[in-house]
Amino acid sequence: MCGIVGVLGNHEAAPLLVEALKRLEYRGYDSAGIATVNGGKLDRRRAVGKLVNLSDLLVHQPLAGKSGIGHTRWATHGAATVTNAHPHKAGPVAVVHNGIIENFRALRAELAEAGYAQESQTDTETVALLAQRFMDEGLSPIHAARDTIARLEGAFALCFLFAGEDDLMIAARKGSPLAIGHGTGEMFVGSDAIALAPMTDRITYLEEGDWAVLTRKGAEIFDSLDRRANRAETRIQIEATRVEKAGYKHFMAKEIAEQPVVIADALKHYTTAEGTLRLPEGVDFTGVDRITMVACGTASYACHVAKYWFEQIAGLPAEIDVASEFRYREPPLSPASWALFVSQSGETADTLAALRYANGKVARVVSVVNVPTSSIARESDLALPILAGVEIGVASTKAFTCQLTVLALLALKAAHDRGRIDDVALAAHLDALRNLPGLMNHALSLSTPIAAIADDLAKAQDILFLGRGAMYPLALEGALKLKEISYIHAEGYASGELKHGPIALIDAAVPVIVMAPRDGLFDKTVSNMQEVMARHGKVLLISDAHGVAEAGAGAWKTLTLPDMPPVFAPILYAIPAQLLAYHTAIAKGTDVDQPRNLAKSVTVE
Numbered sequence: 001m002c003g004i005v006g007v008l009g010n011h012e013a014a015p016l017l018v019e020a021l022k023r024l025e026y027r028g029y030d031s032a033g034i035a036t037v038n039g040g041k042l043d044r045r046r047a048v049g050k051l052v053n054l055s056d057l058l059v060h061q062p063l064a065g066k067s068g069i070g071h072t073r074w075a076t077h078g079a080a081t082v083t084n085a086h087p088h089k090a091g092p093v094a095v096v097h098n099g100i101i102e103n104f105r106a107l108r109a110e111l112a113e114a115g116y117a118q119e120s121q122t123d124t125e126t127v128a129l130l131a132q133r134f135m136d137e138g139l140s141p142i143h144a145a146r147d148t149i150a151r152l153e154g155a156f157a158l159c160f161l162f163a164g165e166d167d168l169m170i171a172a173r174k175g176s177p178l179a180i181g182h183g184t185g186e187m188f189v190g191s192d193a194i195a196l197a198p199m200t201d202r203i204t205y206l207e208e209g210d211w212a213v214l215t216r217k218g219a220e221i222f223d224s225l226d227r228r229a230n231r232a233e234t235r236i237q238i239e240a241t242r243v244e245k246a247g248y249k250h251f252m253a254k255e256i257a258e259q260p261v262v263i264a265d266a267l268k269h270y271t272t273a274e275g276t277l278r279l280p281e282g283v284d285f286t287g288v289d290r291i292t293m294v295a296c297g298t299a300s301y302a303c304h305v306a307k308y309w310f311e312q313i314a315g316l317p318a319e320i321d322v323a324s325e326f327r328y329r330e331p332p333l334s335p336a337s338w339a340l341f342v343s344q345s346g347e348t349a350d351t352l353a354a355l356r357y358a359n360g361k362v363a364r365v366v367s368v369v370n371v372p373t374s375s376i377a378r379e380s381d382l383a384l385p386i387l388a389g390v391e392i393g394v395a396s397t398k399a400f401t402c403q404l405t406v407l408a409l410l411a412l413k414a415a416h417d418r419g420r421i422d423d424v425a426l427a428a429h430l431d432a433l434r435n436l437p438g439l440m441n442h443a444l445s446l447s448t449p450i451a452a453i454a455d456d457l458a459k460a461q462d463i464l465f466l467g468r469g470a471m472y473p474l475a476l477e478g479a480l481k482l483k484e485i486s487y488i489h490a491e492g493y494a495s496g497e498l499k500h501g502p503i504a505l506i507d508a509a510v511p512v513i514v515m516a517p518r519d520g521l522f523d524k525t526v527s528n529m530q531e532v533m534a535r536h537g538k539v540l541l542i543s544d545a546h547g548v549a550e551a552g553a554g555a556w557k558t559l560t561l562p563d564m565p566p567v568f569a570p571i572l573y574a575i576p577a578q579l580l581a582y583h584t585a586i587a588k589g590t591d592v593d594q595p596r597n598l599a600k601s602v603t604v605e
C-alpha cells in the first residue's frame with residue numbers, strides 16, 4: 001500500500017526522499033512523487049510507474065529544498081496517473097496520504113460549492129483543499145491541519161507540508177501506521193522504520209488518533225482530543241531494517257532460502273533444549289473452549305492448517321475466517337474462547353478491524369505477527385512474534401512457514417494443557433519440529449528440477465493444486481502463490497472435492513499439482529490423482545520416497561521430499577510450492593518481488 005516519507009533536514013531533501021521511497025517499494029505502488037519547500041516556495045514532481053521514472057524526472061527537473069514529503073501510491077480512488085499521484089497540492093498546502101478518507105465525497109461536494117474544485121479523482125486532494133480552505137479563512141497552517149484532520153472519517157496516515165514554512169510538517173495517524181524519526185537538528189516521518197533507517201534509528205510511533213507538529217527541534221504530539229501526548233522514543237535495531245538481497249536475484253528467492261534459519265531461530269526462541277515449550281506467560285489453554293482464528297491471504301491459510309492441528313492434536317474446536325468476512329458477520333464469540341489473529345505486517349486493515357470486534361468478547365485476544373511494533377501486536381492481550389525477519393517480497397514465504405511453526409507450538413501447548421499429550425509426546429513432537437530446518441535444506445536443494453518443471457508450467461493457462469487434510473490449505477496457498485507472481489490462473493482444491501465440479505476442467509493442458517505425503521489419507525488422494533490421469537491430466541506428484549515409489553507411475557512429473565511425520569508436513573511442503581511459483585514467474589519474466597496490482601501490507605478495506 002501507499003508509502004509516506006517526510007524530511008525536515010539539513011541537506012537536500014529530494015535524494016533522501018527518493019532513497020526512503022525506495023525502501024518502501026516493497027509495499028507495492030504504481031506512481032510516486034515528492035514535494036519540497038525551497039525559499040518558501042512549494043513545488044512537486046510526480047511520475048507514473050516505478051521510482052526510476054521519478055528519479056529520471058528529477059534529473060531533468062530537479063527539486064531543491066531541505067524540507068520535503070514523498071509518496072508511493074497504490075491506486076484506490078482513480079487510476080495510476082500523474083494527476084492522481086501524490087503529493088496533492090492545493091494553494092499553499094501539499095499532502096501525502098495512506099488509507100481511505102471515507103467521507104471524501106461529502107467533503108468534496110462541500111468544497112466545490114465553496115469554489116474549491118478538485119483536479120484529481122483522489123480522496124487525498126480533498127484533504128489538501130480542505131486545509132487550503134481553512135488557511136484562506138485565516139487559520140495558521142497548524143490549526144488548518146488540525147481542523148482538517150478533525151473532519152476526516154476513515155483510515156489514514158497523513159503528512160502535510162506548507163508553502164512559506166521551511167521548518168514545519170504535520171503528521172497524523174488514524175488507522176494507518178506512521179513513525180516519526182528523530183535526528184540531530186533534523187526530523188523525519190515514515191510509514192515504517194525501514195524507510196527511515198538510513199537517516200535515524202530513533203523512532204516514535206504515533207498512536208491511534210495522534211497528530212504531530214514537527215519542526216527541526218522535535219515533535220509535539222497531540223492525541224485525538226488535542227491533548228499533549230507523551231509517546232516513547234525507541235531505538236530500533238538497524239539490523240532488523242536491512243533490506244538487501246544479499247546476492248540473490250530477488251528478495252523472494254532470499255526469503256525462501258532463509259527459511260531453515262529463521263525457523264530454527266523461532267524454535268530456539270519458543271522451546272528449550274530439554275524438549276519443553278517456552279511460550280510467554282499467559283499462553284495457557286486451561287478452560288479455553290474454542291479458538292477462532294482470523295487473518296487474510298496467506299496468513300489465513302496458515303490458520304487453516306492450524307485448525308487441523310488444534311482439532312486433531314489438542315481436541316480444541318477451532319474456527320477460521322478471513323478477516324474481511326469475519327468483521328461484518330457479527331459472529332457470536334464465547335467468553336471462554338480465544339481469538340487469534342495472524343498477520344505478517346500486523347497492519348492489515350481487515351485483520352485489525354476483526355481484532356477490534358473480538359476485543360472484550362473473548363477471554364484473550366492473541367496475535368501471531370512478524371512486526372512486533374505493529375498495531376495488531378499492540379492491540380492484542382498477547383502477541384507472539386514469528387521472528388521471520390523483514391519480509392520484502394510481496395508474495396509471503398518465510399512469514400508463512402514461521403507462522404505455521406508458531407501455530408504448531410501453540411497447538412502443542414493447547415494439547416498439553418488439555419491433557420491430550422503428555423511430556424513424552426510433547427518432546428517427540430518438538431523433536432520432529434527441530435528436524436524441520438535440515439529437511440527444508442533438502443527441499444531447497446530441489447530448486448533446479450523445480451525450475452525445469454516450472455518452464456513447462458509457465459506455458460499453462462490454468463493450474464490446479466490438490467491436497468487432503470492439512471495439505472488442503474497448502475494447496476490453496478500453492479495456488480495463491482502461483483497466481484500472485486506468475487499471473488497464471490490457479491486454484492487449490494481439497495482432493496475429495498475434485499469430482500464435485502473442478503474435474504470438468506481437466507484435460508491434457510491443465511497441470512495438476514498433488515501434494516501428498518505418505519500419510520493416512522494418501523491412498524484416497526492417490527485415487528483422486530488417478531481420476532485426473534484417467535482424463536489425461538498432467539499430474540505433478542509431490543510426496544516422499546514411499547509415496548513416489550507407490551503412486552508416481554503414470555504421473556507427468558514427481559518430486560521427492562524427505563520423510564517427516566505427516567502432521568507437520570505442510571511446513572516442509574510449502575517450500576516446493578513456493579519454488580514452483582518463483583521459477584514459473586521467472587520463466588514468464590514477471591516482476592517477482594513487486595507483482596502487478598499487489599501491495600505488501602493492505603492497510604485499506
Ligand code: M6R
Pocket residue numbers: 296297298299300342343344345346347348351394395396397481484598599600601602
Ligand atoms: O500482513 P498480513 O499477513 O496480514 O497480510 C495478509 C495478506 O495480505 C498476505 O498474506 C497476502 O495474501 C500475500 N501477498 C500472500 O503472498
